[in-house]
Each structure stands twice: as C-alpha cells, then as structure tokens.
Amino acid sequence: MKVTTKNIENYEQEITVEFEWAEVEKNKKKAVKLLAERVNIPGFRKGKAPIQKIEQYYGKGAVLEEAADILMRKGANDCIKTYNLFPVTQMVPKIITCEEGKDLVFTLTYTPYPEVKLGDYKGIEIEKVVEPVTDEDVDKRLNEMRDHHANLIDAEEGGSVADGDFITLNFVGTVDGEKFEGGEAEDYPLTIGSHSFIDNFEDQLIGAKVGEEREVHVTFPEDYHVKDLADKPAVFKCKINSIKHKELPALDDEFAKKASKFETLDELKADVRKNLESTAERRAVHSQQDKVIDTAVKNMTVDIPPVMIEERITVLIKEFESRLQMQGMKLEQYMSISGTDMDKMREEYRETAKESLLIDMLLDEVAKVEDIKVEDNELNTEIAYMSMIYRTNPKELIKVLRETKQLQNVYATVLHRKARDLIIQNSNAAEKVEETSADSKSADSATEEKNQPVEQNLFEETKE
Numbered sequence: 001m002k003v004t005t006k007n008i009e010n011y012e013q014e015i016t017v018e019f020e021w022a023e024v025e026k027n028k029k030k031a032v033k034l035l036a037e038r039v040n041i042p043g044f045r046k047g048k049a050p051i052q053k054i055e056q057y058y059g060k061g062a063v064l065e066e067a068a069d070i071l072m073r074k075g076a077n078d079c080i081k082t083y084n085l086f087p088v089t090q091m092v093p094k095i096i097t098c099e100e101g102k103d104l105v106f107t108l109t110y111t112p113y114p115e116v117k118l119g120d121y122k123g124i125e126i127e128k129v130v131e132p133v134t135d136e137d138v139d140k141r142l143n144e145m146r147d148h149h150a151n152l153i154d155a156e157e158g159g160s161v162a163d164g165d166f167i168t169l170n171f172v173g174t175v176d177g178e179k180f181e182g183g184e185a186e187d188y189p190l191t192i193g194s195h196s197f198i199d200n201f202e203d204q205l206i207g208a209k210v211g212e213e214r215e216v217h218v219t220f221p222e223d224y225h226v227k228d229l230a231d232k233p234a235v236f237k238c239k240i241n242s243i244k245h246k247e248l249p250a251l252d253d254e255f256a257k258k259a260s261k262f263e264t265l266d267e268l269k270a271d272v273r274k275n276l277e278s279t280a281e282r283r284a285v286h287s288q289q290d291k292v293i294d295t296a297v298k299n300m301t302v303d304i305p306p307v308m309i310e311e312r313i314t315v316l317i318k319e320f321e322s323r324l325q326m327q328g329m330k331l332e333q334y335m336s337i338s339g340t341d342m343d344k345m346r347e348e349y350r351e352t353a354k355e356s357l358l359i360d361m362l363l364d365e366v367a368k369v370e371d372i373k374v375e376d377n378e379l380n381t382e383i384a385y386m387s388m389i390y391r392t393n394p395k396e397l398i399k400v401l402r403e404t405k406q407l408q409n410v411y412a413t414v415l416h417r418k419a420r421d422l423i424i425q426n427s428n429a430a431e432k433v434e435e436t437s438a439d440s441k442s443a444d445s446a447t448e449e450k451n452q453p454v455e456q457n458l459f460e461e462t463k464e
Contacts, residue, residue: 119299
C-alpha cells in the first residue's frame with residue numbers, strides 16, 4: 001500500500017492510497033463471497049457459487065467494485081493505525097482508478113484533529129479577589145430570613161393593595177377588543193412587586209381595595225413569545241378578591257431563637273457574617289481557579305476546524321433538549337415559547353461551544369504530555385457518584401451508558417478532572433475550597449454510594 005498526504009482547503013486533508021493489482025485480485029475472492037451471500041444462485045448453496053457464476057449474475061464490474069470497497073475500508077483503517085491519525089470527521093473515499101488489471105487508486109478526505117501547542121500551563125499566578133462582606137450584606141440576609149418567617153395576614157377592612165402584598169384577583173385581557181388565549185383567570189395569586197406580569201401591570205393595582213374593579217393598560221414586549229401579541233397594547237379588566245399583607249417578625253433575640261440555633265441576635269448576626277464570608281471565599285477560589293484554566297487556554301495555540309465547533313454546538317443543544325424533556329417540555333415547544341429557531345439557538349451557543357472545546361483540547365493535551373492515566377477504581381467511583389445523582393444503582397447506569405455509547409465520555413470526564421487538578425496544583429490557586437455542612441453531608445452520602453461494589457475492569461473497552 002502506497003500512501004501520500006496533502007492538505008487541502010477548509011482544514012481538510014487528502015490521503016491518496018494505492019494498492020497493487022495483485023492485492024485487488026486477491027480481494028476479489030472476498031468480494032465474490034460477500035456478493036454470493038446476498039443472492040441465491042440455482043444449483044449452489046448460498047455463498048458457495050464460484051466467481052464465474054457471480055460475475056455472470058452481477059457483472060465483472062460489480063465484483064471489482066466490491067473488492068475496491070473492501071480495500072478502501074482496509075486502507076482507511078490502516079492509515080489511522082499506522083500514521084496515528086485522529087479524524088474528527090468520517091473519511092470520505094473517492095475512486096481515482098479502478099480498472100481490471102490496474103492498480104487501485106483512491107483518495108480519503110477528512111478533517112484531522114488540529115495540532116495543539118501548549119503554552120505555559122504550570123506556574124500560573126492569578127490574584128484571588130475576595131469580595132468584602134459589608135453590614136448591608138448582613139442586613140440583607142437577615143431581612144431575607146425575616147421575609148421567610150413572615151406571616152400573611154388579611155388586610156384590614158378598607159385596606160388597599162401595597163407593594164409586597166399577596167393578592168388574588170380575577171382578570172380578563174383583550175387586544176383590539178378581542179379576548180386572547182391565556183388572558184383570563186379567576187382567583188389568580190399574585191405578589192405585588194414580583195414582576196411576574198408584563199410591563200407595569202402590578203404597579204397599576206397598588207391602592208385598589210377588595211372588590212374594586214380596575215382597568216390595567218399594558219403593552220406586550222416586542223420579543224413576546226406569542227408573536228400575535230408582541231408589541232401590542234392590551235387592556236385587562238381586573239377585580240381584587242383578597243389582600244394579604246406581610247407581617248415581618250421583629251429583628252430581636254426572639255427571632256434569632258425561632259430562626260436559628262442561637263439565643264441572641266448578636267450571635268445570629270455573627271454567624272450570618274461568617275457564612276457570607278465563607279461563601280465569598282469559596283466564590284473567590286473558584287473564580288481564581290477558573291481564571292488559571294482560562295489563562296492556560298490563552299497560552300495555548302490551536303486553530304479549531306469549524307466542523308468541530310458545529311459538532312460541539314449540536315452536543316450542547318442535545319444536552320439542553322434532554323434537560324427540557326426532564327421538565328416535560330419538547331425543544332420545539334421551547335423555541336415556540338421563546339420566539340427563537342434552530343439557527344438562532346446555534347448562534348447563541350457558538351461562543352460557549354468554542355470555549356468548552358478549547359478547554360477540553362487543553363486538558364486532553366496536558367493529559368497526553370503529562371502521561372495522566374485513569375484507573376478502573378477512579379472510573380468505578382465516578383459511576384457510583386453518578387448513580388447517586390440519577391438515583392439508580394451502578395449496574396443499571398452502566399447498562400444505559402453502554403447502550404448509549406457514553407462510557408468514553410465518563411472516561412474523558414475523569415481524565416479532564418485529573419488534568420485540571422494538575423494545572424491548578426501547579427498554580428497559586430491550589431487552595432482547597434472549604435465545604436459547608438450541607439456540602440459535607442452530600443459528600444458523605446456520595447462516599448457511601450461510591451463504596452458500593454462495582455464490577456472491576458468495567459472500562460477496558462474505553463481504553464482501546
């Protein structure tokens with residue numbers, strides 16, 4: 001087999017492969033056998049007809065073409081193994097010469113995995129910026145706690161709607177004097193100030209009393225998901241059925257006892273500040289570590305073929321579609337509601353796809369250069385953790401992953417994590433993030449699940 005390679009346009013590479021006629025003639029026997037198994041020749045068992053009979057039935061050209069197909073598949077596989085190729089697209093064959101008595105010549109066109117040149121990925125230094133916790137932050141958190149423990153009490157007779165009130169109302173909406181779908185409800189619950197209704201709908205109800213009827217005038221947004229209503233003025237006839245005011249508890253020692261394990265408000269405040277500071281610290285460490293990886297990506301040199309970005313966009317949209325299905329919604333419904341289409345969605349995902357692809361390429365190359373390996377026990381641990389997340393047992397999850405051919409993705413996830421850890425540990429962002437009690441509880445549960453037995457050598461097929 002003779003092989004020559006050249007780069008062509010659009011990031012593609014073309015391999016020209018040549019097999020001598022003797023090799024073609026040898027494979028004609030295999031071709032005859034394959035063709036014979038597809039048809040019944042009178043007087044012969046299936047698959048046993050001689051070459052002369054097969055050539056009479058199919059024609060000599062068909063036998064030669066079948067032999068060429070066999071050699072083209074062999075040529076593609078041999079090129080990949082011999083020259084350590086990593087095609088990111090399927091190899092497309094094209095016959096140049098396929099004639100009786102002549103050498104077979106054909107080309108294989110494909111997009112190769114691009115060359116990745118690592119820059120500095122060790123010794124990266126990024127400043128850790130911890131946002132200070134202010135008194136206002138503490139007060140905001142305390143008020144959120146008060147809001148959570150608030151009581152809803154009926155408004156006094158003659159009372160009116162105020163910001164923050166919880167009300168129920170009837171409404172009928174019209175556009176150009178005509179009712180529209182979804183524009184009518186009875187005893188609809190609404191929190192004033194939640195901005196769950198369009199435009200300034202809620203503001204126009206402030207001051208209304210129970211039983212009072214009001215006309216609310218609004219305009220639907222230009223990008224409203226129902227295109228027939230977009231940018232159109234509407235009138236809603238509303239009637240207030242009930243009004244409940246929020247009664248916030250006093251911020252004192254009694255509240256501290258009710259809302260926490262502490263006896264005094266000062267103790268609660270100190271704990272709130274401590275938690276906010278811990279959260280700010282964790283956020284700062286995560287941000288610092290993310291910036292280390294971003295810097296390593298910027299230090300790397302690679303020219304990504306557009307087809308890889310398009311494929312990653314497709315993967316991201318499929319993942320989004322799966323999340324929608326878990327919520328009982330189809331992608332088509334989402335696009336209709338959000339007023340988008342597939343072309344717009346793909347464009348919205350383009351930058352995210354490119355960023356995630358660059359990070360994966362960085363981690364793959366670091367893993368190769370640093371000779372990072374993934375052990376079976378690490379993969380088993382990952383499977384056990386995933387089974388806890390998906391609330392299934394490891395063996396059932398393994399079965400699904402095999403059926404959907406996702407085992408390699410699990411392998412890549414662990415490999416990338418180890419490569420990322422290596423980069424982080426060799427930077428000034430190697431600090432471990434302190435876990436909260438809730439995090440620790442989750443970690444303990446995961447450990448318990450991880451310790452469940454999982455069959456050994458599970459991922460041998462992913463390493464081939």
